[in-house]
Amino acid sequence: MTPREEFSIEESEFELKLLQSVAVGIVNACVDVVISGVKLLQALGLSPGSGRDHAVLHSRSDLEEAFVYFMGKGAAAERFFSDKETFHDIAQTASKFPGAQVLLCGPIGPKLHELLDDNVFVPPESLQEVDEFHLILEYLAGEEWGPFKAPHANRFIFSHDLSNGAMNMLEVFVSSLEEFQPDLVVLSGLHMMEGQSKELQRKRLLEVVTSISDIPTGIPIHLELASMTNRELMSSIVHQVFPAVTSLGLNEQELLFLSQSASGPHASLSSWDGVPDVGMVSDILFWILKEHGRSKTRSSDLTRIHFHTLVYHILATVDGHWANQLAAVAAGARVAGTQACATETIDASRVSLRAPQEFMTSHSESGSRIVLNPNKPVVEWHREGITFHFTPVLVCKDPIRTVGLGDAISAEGLFYSEAHPD
Structure with a gap:
């Protein structure tokens, strides 16, 4: 079967959720x-x-x-x-x-x-020589x-990069939000702090949390993670920043490093052996939302994680806080193929299907075995108040672009996501 026959999501299945304005910060403009x-x-x-x-x-x-x-x-x-x-x-x-x-x-x-x-509006205070x-x-x-x-x-x-690493524009960004009045705030660049001293890392991380708390209630805040090597910094981000944001975006390396840094599931695994195991990924996503996400006994705002790896995506959400997840995860997978191949639509001759055809939904407990249905490629399962949406990705055989794919994936997924107001 051709990739198009094996992986089919009709345009009519996508429910468009327009965002009028998006504020992108805190750091990492370059x-x-x-x-x-x-x-x-x-x-x-x-x-x-x-x-x-x-x-x-x-x-x-x-x-x-x-x-x-x-x-x-x-x-x-x-x-x-x-x-x-x-x-x-x-x-x-x-x-x-x-x-x-x-x-x-x-x-x-x-x-x-x-x-x-x-x-693109640029606050005058953020200009530098x-x-x-x-x-x-x-x-x-x-x-x-x-x-x-x-x-x-x-x-x-x-x-x-010392300016982004010190997050020099943090206060300028947050202070501009009152006038800009965004529908969504997207943060990135916390990994840039690895080039700073431990003292500055601790100081600025506290100021990040304080600044995020100043963002008006009701505006979803998405944090996009990136490659890191400092486990102490990552652990601090997990415990201090995660509860202050609404949504996360990350790939397989960032997910495993996060679990290793904060003593999560499968932390003894040194690296993924080929395609990341779906059950293991699901276990870590579940742990993040259970331990650091919204619950009846925890004041955390975190209710959504968009995980992306080369051959599949998983969108995990706390029940009752998000809608349109099927369209969101499918849209993220679709843009991965079009961005990499630099095409407006998926070209079946230029992509391949490499996702696992069957998998376990968990290895920490008795998860269920899923066999993909080509006619309904987005798979859904539930675990203790958390819903998972899995979809394969049509992988570009000869990519034109490798830069910014994760950002495009998370952005497209957010564009189709619908946050329920508290």
Whole structure:
């Protein structure tokens, strides 16, 4: 069967929920320079050695080791580069490299301001004299460098970004919300604090929670997570920030690292072996909402998590707080295929179905076995007041884009979601 025959969601099934205005903050406004990772590292005179992860990059050799480590796994990652001068030299080489793309991905420098659409309102207080640059090294599925071969396309991001890391625009962003009056607030960039001292991390994290509490009641707040290595910081985010937000968006690496950092289910698992096990993912999502989400005995606002990995998505919601979940999770899966292939609609000849055809809904308890029905690809199940919606993703065979897919997925899912007012 063709992918289109196996995975069919009609347009009529999508119920459109219009958002008139969305405020995006707190941090992580930057200029993204997108380039072939292998070609850039070759231009820097580097050769593939032994792959090795680094929590912080201190040198070009650290960059080479971390890049090939994640390229060999086909996994996305993001790291802070500590040496300002070395990062500047690499950024200069990257920005002048043939084929490099500059994309908009806070602190608004002149280049970023130039890239913004006229409809994007920028508070004057957030303008600054210089831009923050993030370098995004892409690789293709099957691309080889030395002994390393990427199982599928992805990207490795690194930066020396101090403005976003210190969340300099935090207060400016929150103070502008009263006048802007958004229907939704989207926060991101907490991972950027990994480049800061522990003292500053603790101080700013408390100020994040205080600022979020100043956002008018009734406005949903979505937090998008990103790749991290600091378990103490992640644990603090889980315990302090999660109860203050309404919704989360994250991928498989962020989910497992979160569980490892906060002693959640399957925390002993060092990494996913291929496609993340649906039952294990479901267990962790359930634990997050049960331990840190809304309940009769807990004042947390968290009621929704949109999990996305390459071949499937899961939307987990606390019962009674959200509607339109089927359309939301399907829309997120659809945009993953169109964004990666850079097409307006799904082209069946350019995508493949790689999701598990059957799976267990839990490994922590006696979950049920699900067998996918091609005619109804969105599967629903329930567990102690939490509803799960699972859908396969039609994966682009030869991606044109690897940057910003998670953001697009979460944004599309939010666009179709309907939050019930308290």
